[in-house]
Amino acid sequence: MGNNSKATFRVAIIGCGKIGSYWDEVSSDRAQAKTHAGAFSKNPQTEVVCFLDISADRARQAQSFWKTGIATSSMEELLATKPDIVCLCTPESERLVYLKALRALPNLVIISEKPLSVNFAEAKEILQIAKEQKGWKWIVNFIRRYSDGFQELNEFLRNDPLGEPVGANAWYGKGMRNSGSHMFDLLSMIFKIEPVSVQALSHVTDDLTDRDPSHELRLEYKNKTGNVVPVHLSVCDHRNFMFFETTMIFSKGRIRISDLGHSIEVDQVVEDTRYPQYQTLNRIHHWNNGLKSFFENMGNEAVRLAQGEKLDVKSSLSQAFSQMHILEAANESVKLHGQKITINYNDRS
Ligand SMILES: NC(=O)c1ccc[n+]([C@@H]2O[C@H](COP(=O)([O-])OP(=O)(O)OC[C@H]3O[C@@H](n4cnc5c(N)ncnc54)[C@H](O)[C@@H]3O)[C@@H](O)[C@H]2O)c1
Incomplete structure (x- = not known):
């Protein structure tokens, strides 16, 4: 990644299900992107180079629909495609393991689907990885x-x-x-x-x-x-x-x-x-445009981050981490049969 505004950035998609790719594959309305694959296929400054899914069939179907990049279930093959932008579109239970594997790539724009993780303990580990990977920029895709x-x-x-x-x-x-x-x-x-x-x-x-x-x-x-x-x-x-x-x-x-x-x-x-x-x-x-062009706009922000632009990300990692505090406290209240739980953002981070 660099400061070249004309560069084409390489995108890898991990998890090619509904939000990764599938909704666009089956949609008759092509006016607006509904998936990460759709957003980055439309963007003139990006090229999807890898579709990874635990299901080899799903990865192949996505790749043959978009007619670009490779289809794989192997992280080694993904790393070899040298992506600049990686979209994490698996169920949230799988994000941490992929983030650990991606540490081999020092400069990345990570676009994680929401919620950030399956529980608060994993969210803290993700935050730690973010601190260590100083060349990474983050978006967590709260679409609105x-x-x-x-x-x-x-x-x-x-x-x-x-x-x-x-x-x-x-x-x-x-x-x-x-x-x-x-x-x-x-x-x-x-x-x-x-x-x-x-x-x-x-x-x-x-x-x-x-x-x-x-x-x-x-x-x-x-x-x-x-x-x-x-x-x-x-x-x-x-x-x-x-x-x-x-x-x-x-x-x-x-x-x-x-x-x-x-x-x-x-x-x-x-x-x-x-x-x-x-x-x-x-x-x-x-x-009436409350859900209009969110994927296109998110893709444009990812490109600006890949270009090295310093900007306030619209849907940031720290905001996503705040959601995890609320979810954690709500789960605690469930366990305690409806007790009111004070959310202590400092103690938990
Ligand atoms: N931002 C939004 O509005 C929005 C909308 C829908 C889904 N989501 C989020 O996106 C995530 C995925 O949701 P979905 O609806 O696309 O689910 P999905 O089940 O349709 O797709 C998940 C895909 O991940 C693959 N997968 C599962 N485990 C994997 C692993 N270990 N390695 C690689 N691939 C794996 C599955 O084979 C599947 O193709 C969820 O966290 C969900 O909350 C966000």
Whole structure:
């Protein structure tokens, strides 16, 4: 890697399942990339040089669809392709072992799928590797941080026009680690604060995996004034339908995110014209691009990192590590039958 803005960067994909490659292989809508392979095949400054999967068939199918690079199940063969960018798209239980093997390559952009790891102990090991591998740059792919709509929302929120966060209700399903982590990330990004405590209430053991049930949670944040900001995460069983939605209340407005995140509505407080002296809400924005172009935008950021540009990564390793604190504390609360757990970010890192 260097500072050459015209260079083509070599990309290896580890794990060629749905998010690695498959969703684009079977999609009839090619307008927007849905996978890492799609993002880096579209990007004029990258070339996919390796598809690695534990299933040799899956790797071969991906390689023959994209017609580029090699298909393999061997890390030695992957290392020999000398990638500049590596996408970790296996289940989270496999990330650490691949990161250890990748240490042979001193300069890399690592793009890890979320969540960062299968548990907090492994997240700490990953952080240690990141400290040692000084030539590595990191992205953890919390997709909404890269979409056009959420970038516009973040820009709008830059000077806190809605005041301070006051509370939120949210719905998710399909596993606390798998999908709840997206909701934790969204809340942290929009509130610009991390939760201080978590309490696990009921849960739905859904059919995705018996190791990742969806827990109903109560989180507490603290806003700048020092007030508690309660957030209730309810669970919707994804076997009924996919649901990922939140309404966030601020002192001067409301943000409502629905349709899995495609739709972002923003209301601001105004004087009610019908009932004098009442303050009510008035719609000021409605974006429908909340999931637009996130893979393309993430790919562009990876290229800029590979070019040696110094930038604040939109979805960073440290933010992903914060999610792991929340997940760890929530799991502790589950074990303690719903006890409220204070999340001590310092003690755990
Ligand atoms: N950012 C997002 O919005 C998003 C969306 C979907 C999935 N994900 C995350 O991506 C990861 C993968 O999810 P998925 O839905 O693509 O799963 P998947 O099961 O469809 O794909 C995983 C792939 O990894 C391969 N694999 C498993 N163990 C391996 C190993 N030891 N070595 C090499 N390959 C191995 C499997 O054969 C499979 O092809 C999960 O962590 C998931 O949470 C993120």
